[in-house]
Amino acid sequence: MYQICSRLVVDTSDPTIRFDADGVSNHYHEFFANTLPQWKTGPEGTAILEAKVEEIRNAGRGKEFDCIIGLSGGADSSYMLHKMVTEHGLRPLVFHVDAGWNSEIAVHNIDCMIEKLGLDLYTEVINWDEVRDFQLAMFKSGIPCIDTPQDIAFIGVLFQFASKHGIKYILNGGNVSTECVSYPQQYFYFADLAMIRDILSRFGSVKMKSYPFTSVFYRKFYMPFVRGVKMFKPLNFMPYLKTEAMSELEEIYGWKPYTQKHFESRFTRFYEGYWLPTRFGYDVRRVQFSSLILTGQMTREEALAKLEEPPYDPDLINQDFDYIAAKLRISAEELRGYHEMPLKNYWDYQNRARWYEMGERLSATLLKTKRGGAY
Template structure:
């Protein structure tokens, strides 16, 4: 087992088993940001001009339609601020699209509502069949893998893409951004969410009911078919515009009464439990290292502040028993069964059928073409 080491520039460490350090102790995440992202990222007037050119294309495509684009809305900071900018600054007419996977927090519901009402928009909500979602999530628990959030994430993505395709919507606004996400979760922590071979294998082995209505979308469907045959474009405006967490949260709070979350992705009750407790205590993976390292690299957090925050767990030890009770009850199992899954032997994506080769080849092609940056290994 390799000795423990932490990057001298960010807070990524050897909990990422594939991390590499140079002679100065700087990790490959930092070097990837400096070499791949920074030279191609322009969150300034140049970037704003580039996005305005895209806005004109979006508006042209939407002429004669009720909406000129579609945007997935979780109630999180990224999607909320993107919605604010898209409407108030660029006068776009997005269909606000929310997928209810059964785990919304009250805060997320409130944040979606205040944004939609404040901007005078329509909200379309698609509800995933809970019994199928529950069965799929339990299959991942039984599989023993780290990437328990795939059933929820995949449903969100697939539902949005299929809706856009069915309704001939040509532009999808996406809140993904370099400012808070330039460091990516290592593959061993959070595996590819659209590896259909893996999804089918895990459910075939551990699922108990057919997924008759659960939405699936293979990477070939939304990366190739939708983009090149149907002409559907995914646009990430926050990569063209000045964006910092502190400013965005202040604007949303003062303008709409939006309220911040303790941590990124905590708009989902399941994701809060999974990222704050399950991943760190079962696998030793703390996603805050990825989030804080992104903020360090983009000048929004000091390394000293990140190190201090990491000294405390992301979950509240005094309420974790209540969280176990809530998650177990929602999934229709006992707390003892849920704790059994926490103690069972560790598994990885490599223990199940996968198409890793296809994803890595596609990622390299996208990087070569300049479509995507900061692709980790």
């Protein structure tokens, strides 16, 4: 039976959602019970941020860089870079991963920020033959998380750069302000190398000689606890209102906004705006808007009105279908065939989901983290 949260706009398209007797979802209750008490954006947050910045500066003395920041051209990473350089004087190694799907706006935003901040940009271009084969394998698998090749590449390069340059601090744009509600794992399960290897063995045809794969163990345990590489999310310790932040970026840098979160990638726009809603019946805006409702940046009425609009510009659907098919060197008809094939999910392939769930619970207990990027 269909149900929507009476306080947010998440609904039963999330297979793990739960409701109380008043129709209020677990996401609403979890925010006030677990997330809000940790979220410090006032004087306490400022003190934490300043202490961490001093720690980063001290660790970077005598080095070319004192931290590393990945820049996608989206609002979160752009605003974080702006604040940490102009207000806190950090010297980041700024890198960007080009997996072949950058939008024109993303390129513009990256270029204008790097130029006006006077920074150098380190760009890692992923081997396109490997990206293409990996991407096609994900389509052929039938599972939801077809954006896995980009996600894996970004994470892998991030840690490669940190290791290569001896940088101990990674600054991440994840934030409570816009990401306090987690996406359902069923639609965003992408970091399991066992699953990826199984899918590539069945549907891939190119040897992944240079793809920057990394394991969860490497990222979550080896790098932080053995190599001492620490992740820090500065946006959680300062006021971050997305509309105001984007206006500030526009005014200072000529930065251009996107129609929706994550749309700096042309493929992610296709995946989140079209593929997930039409093939799997899941609209990511429900999570995004619910996060903004909880943090006072949108009303539930505004969110419901926006959800009445299609998640994807109808005029772009055929255009993007043709573009993505041509780039992958397949026909639009073949791509539509993948859209109509039987639905699959990560449990249809080899996976380590049980172990990851145990690791998430342990991490939540020991490090106060949660899946989804907010902490």
